[in-house]
Amino acid sequence: MARPASGTDIKLKAAGRELLREKGITGLAVREVCRRAGVNTGMFHYYFGSKEDFLHAVLKEMYAEFMLNFKAGVSAGGTPRERLKNALVEVGRFALGMRKTAPMMFADMAHGKKEAFTFASVNLTEHVRHISVLAEECRPASAVKERSLPFLIAALIPVMIFPVLIGGIMERNGVKALGGLPLEKIKGEIFSEDGIAERAEIALRGIGL
Template sequence: MSRPSQDQDQALLAAGATLYPALGCAGLSVRRVAEAAGVNPAMVHYHFGSKDVFLRALLQQHYEEMFSALSLTSSGDGDVMERLSAALLGVARFVREHRPLIARVWADAQAGQAVAQDFLRANAPRHLSVLLALLQEAQARDRLPRQPLLTRFSFLMGAVVAPLILVGGMKSIDVVPPALLAAVDDEVLSDAALQRRIEWALLGLASGV
């Protein structure tokens, strides 16, 4: 008997990524994912074994893409502030592109969904450690004044990432004031806007004020 196409697992993951933000762990059914992927529902079990394993693979696939890019931009012997800036830009782009998925993971975790909780426990420390290590290196190289590490990290996330979550969420449910809507992409969500906020945030940290 021939082996099912190896493309089916990727088709299932792509369908799951499309459906998951709206349905979450509880609402996402094997049958619905299979229908969206155009394959037999049995293929979910064939490739992944169970719905929970499928959900873990779905979330992990997206995270690993971001973490691989983050690891690449943060490593090396280049200027630490340039590496920190590039790392922040990579994280911010990931949040911008996957905000609905990230919001659902947090909602599921808070609702007690074990898959989401386990995913966050396993992965959140990974990218946080990379960013915190860059901040520590910048301080050790006298590129940033000595300040509490978590205070600096919280400031950066608030300045760079929080607007993506807040304004992106407002835009998705159509509650951005009409007078501001035209400026949202250019002034909040674009790469240029991200780079401006990163530059301002790092200048603020460097000033030590």
């Protein structure tokens, strides 16, 4: 049964966010969450029951915040193309914030962990539905108007997500350079607002918009 919100559960979730960014899902430990929040483990279990329920609550809250920004960007007006670009930019920003957490979730799904797949399929798909509507609006003007909607989505969203996640994986594993370029320079391009906006533009031009 859900407990009423209080300062204690807020502190625990704030600590959980910090540790997710630092250690990812698999590296997050309940005792470390409690230590950082200044809360005993009994209170942790009182509010969340288990590590899995805690992760679900934290990730769901993070996604809800992303969706607020996402919907604001989509409803900001302009042409369908401009709104689609705004949506892609918000996806890129969310991926940036999740770059140390999402790879662990994908790894869990790849290893057949049902909890991770269920959470992602239930809680991380609302933005895809919105992008699908926008892509459908834009499709008649695109160079791939004969292609299916899933084809368009597959051409748009990975461009916003995977460069950031790969950068996060390299960052997490202490990679210092790639292809002769320092990782810090690569991160400056991939993680910056300009880099995110440029990738959104590249994705749209890639389908002829």
